[in-house]
Each structure stands twice: as structure tokens, then as C-alpha cells.
Amino acid sequence: MSEPSAPGAVRLASAQGRWVLLTAVLGSGMALLDGTVVNVALPRIGEDLNADLAVLQWTVTAYLLTLSSLILLGGALGDRFGRRRVFVIGVVWFATASLLCGLAPHAGVLIAARALQGVGGALLTPGSLALIQAVLRPEDRARGVGAWSGLGGVAAAVGPFIGGWLVDGAGWRWVFFLNVPLAAVCVPVALRHVPETRERGARGRRGFDVLGAVLGALALAGVTYALIAAPNGGAGSGVLVPAVAGVLLGVLFVQVERRRADPMLPPAIFRIRQFSAINAVTVCVYAAFSGFFFLSVLQLQVVVGYSALQAGTALLPTTVLMLLLSARSGELGQRTGPRLPLTVGPLLCAAGLLLMMRVGRGASYFTDVLPALVVLGAGMVTLVAPLTATVLASVDVDRAGLASGINNAAARAAGLMAVAALPLLAGFGPEAYRSPDAFAAAFLRAMPLCAGVLVVGALIAWLTVRSDALRPEPGAEEPCHAKTTYHCGVTAPPLDPGETREDNASHER
Secondary structure (H helix, E strand, O other): OOOOOOOOOEOOOOHHHHHHHHHHHHHHHHHHHHHHHHHHHHHHHHHHHOOOHHHHHHHHHHHHHHHHHHHHHHHHHHHHHOHHHHHHHHHHHHHHHHHHHHHOOOHHHHHHHHHHHHHHHHHHHHHHHHHHHHHEOHHHHHHHHHHHHHHHHHHHHHHHHHHHHHHHOOOOOHHHHOHHHHHHHHHHHHHHHOOOOOOOOHHHOOOOOHHHHHHHHHHHHHHHHHHHHHHHHOOOHHHHHHHHHHHHHHHHHHHHHHHOOOOOOOHHHHHOHHHHHHHHHHHHHHHHHHHHHHHHHHHHHHHHOOOHHHHHHHOHHHHHHHHHHHHHHHHHHHHHOOHHHHHHHHHHHHHHHHHHHHOOOOOOHHHHHHHHHHHHHHHHHHHHHHHHHHHHHOOOHHHHHHHHHHHHHHHHHHHHHHHHHHHHHHOOOOOHHHOHHHHHHHHHHHHHHHHHHHHHHHHHHHHHOOOOOOOOOOOOOOOHHHOEEOOOOOEEOOOOOOOOHHHHHOOOO
């Protein structure tokens, strides 16, 4: 066991700092990798299980549903009981559920196991980023987050290549078995090299917002079910009832969170204008990304005629760009301020998605596919690291788990709604992925919708994100638990033992 280190005292350049980064990347990489390898496997899963498009949507959304619903609770559990402890539990849970996915005999078991995967993801995903924010020294966090974003983005982007190779070779079940050896490496490294951290005063607090978590999950489930069922059910009761129930449960969720003394989603945190603004940008960006990656690998296989491996390999340019440039993008965002990259990045991504409209029957990779992916990758490099760093910079380090959880919940819920709603909005029929002509026509309608959402995100960033949001404040070299620094330049003393974090979060930053 390595010697324990004080929170916020580990240098990124040290051996322990690199182990912490590796642990965070391995954990979050499992979740990101899984999200992209599954997309490549969808046509083969549908063929093997004789499933329609709705089953393929549920294969993606069942995971996103539990992930986005419980990720806030996962962040709170880490803050209270120890970020490393909850992170390790999440990695083990995720790997076990992955094994069940690979062994699933039919679509119902696969969808249920995917939902269980989301529970594990909700425990490990916020913890991976919170480890970096809580363990590293303040001056190293921006670079650490940039490296985490870049390497994590590589895991997400390389997923289609690995998934395609596995699907065309050993079979689609191996895209799930892949997570087991990754977990076998991640868990020992975390236990040996990562110090335990938790929110100050957390041990004295009791109870969790289980009601809020359940209401949030049911609200998302109702709306998701209605969106996926609509192409078959039209405006019948089988669609309207879950849709209305989902909306009403969402309203009830908001009311419960406002009235609870210790809510899963503290409303006071949204009084921080910069935090609310950056989460709005997150929703737009990740809704578009999720819709694109869900449909693009299907377009390449169903319409262009690529094998799973060819479709995965086609997406490698985004991998290369993320690998080479994301860490530097985090540093650049800190120097120039996040407003510019968070405006330019979504616009570049929107241009890349519009260029994908040229990808159809007989498309050339070098003149049609590659230019679109290079522009998209450039946009992703520009925005991902500054976006993540700005989210964490808008709150104090003791709220790292909660802030990470909220931002991840926003991203995953946006992806969930995009995968559920986009086929309906673009006119994909239940059997569309079996017909190249029908799928190609709907794909042409879907890409402008995704691009439009990215343009909205760019406008929100330009109008609401401050250029100085990542600027270091005087005294930033001191451990963050010693004082709370507000981005308006006002420094407040540490919280008294009886003062709640919600009281602290209610200040404007």
C-alpha cells in the first residue's frame, strides 16, 4: 500500500499522481468504451436476436436510463463514504453486469443487464473525475482534467474500432466481455495507489434521497418509453399514458428536491449562474453527440455497406485528434478562457455533422467520410476539456462529486432523450435499419437536427459563459479545503461544522 496523501496535495507529475490519473482513466474509460462499442454491434445484435429498431434503442437507452438517473446518487455516495471506495464498487458492479450482457440468451435479458450496467456506471463515473479534483494539487487540476478528458475521449472514440474487430471476429458478445479484464487491472491499482477522500463533515450526515432517485428514474423511463413506442403506437394510450406519467413524475421530482433537507439534487447549486450555464451547454453538446454516434455506425453499415470493423475503423480520425490535442486543449482553455472554445467547438462539430450528409450509397471514405470526421474531431478537441474543467471550476472541491454527478447526469440524460427521440423526429420506422434506402433518407433528416442542437449550445456558451471562469484566483496554491474561493474574487472562510454545503452553494460565483 502506498503512503496516504492529504487531499489536494498530490502532484500530477509525481508517480502517485500518474497512478491516480491512470485509475480515473481506466474507470471512466470502461464506461465510455462500452457506450461506443455497443453502437457498432447493434446491427449484429438485431440480426442475432431478431430484433426491431426499438430493441436496439432500448439496448442503448436502458444503460443511459439507470446511469443518468442514479449518477447524482453515485456522486453523493462517493463524497460521503469515500470516493475511492464507491469508485471501486462501481467498477466491480459494472464488470459483473457486462458479463451478464455477454451471456444474455435473448433481448429481454440483454436490456435488463444493460440497465444493471448503468447502475455500476453511476457509481464509477462521477468518482473517476472526483478523484482527480480531490487528490491533485489545485494548480495541476486543469492539466489533469485535460489529460483525463483526452484519454477518456480516446477510449470512447477507439471503441467503434475495437467493437468492430470483436463483432466481425469473436462475435458481439465479446464487446461486453471486454470490460472484465479492464476491471481486473483498475481495481488493484486504485486500492494500492489512490488515497481515500471524502466530503468534510460527511460522516455526521445520515440518509440518502432514495425517493428523489426513484422519481427521477421513473420520470425518465416514462418519457423514454413513450418516445421509443411512438413509431409503432402512434398517439394511443400506450404512448400517451407513459408520456404524461413521466412528465408528472418529473414535476413531482422537482418539488421533492426543493423540500428535502438533504436532497440528491440541491436546487441551491443551480443558483450558481456559471454552473447552470455550462450544464445547458453540456445538454446540447451531448444530445447531438449521442444521436450522431448512434446513427452514424448504422449508416456506415446499413447504407454504405461497411463491415463492423470497417465502420469502427472509419471513426478513428476522431481518436487520433483527441489523443494528440485534448490535454493541450485544457491548458489553452485555461489561458484564453472557456467562452471561445465552448462557442467554436460546437460550431465545428455542427459543420462536421452536416458534412456527414454526403455519406450515402457509394460514398468515398477519403472525400466524403474523412473530411466530416476531421471537422467533428477538431470540434470535440476544442470543447471537451474546457467544458469539463469549467464545470468543476464553478464549485468548491468538496462538491466535486456532486458537480461531476450533475454534469454527467445532464450529459447522459441528454443522450438518452436523443437516442429515444431522434428516430421518431427523423422518421425512422421500426424496420428502417433493414432497408438501406429508408435508413439513408431518415439519416439525411437527422443530421441537420443534431447540428441545430449544437448551434444552440454554441449560442448559450457565447452568451452565458465567462471568459475568466478558469482564471486562477490569488492563493489558489493553498489546499482547497482551507478556504472557499469564489470566482468573483471574494474569498470566504471555511464552513463552520454546523453550516451545510447547500448554504455554501447558494452564493453566487
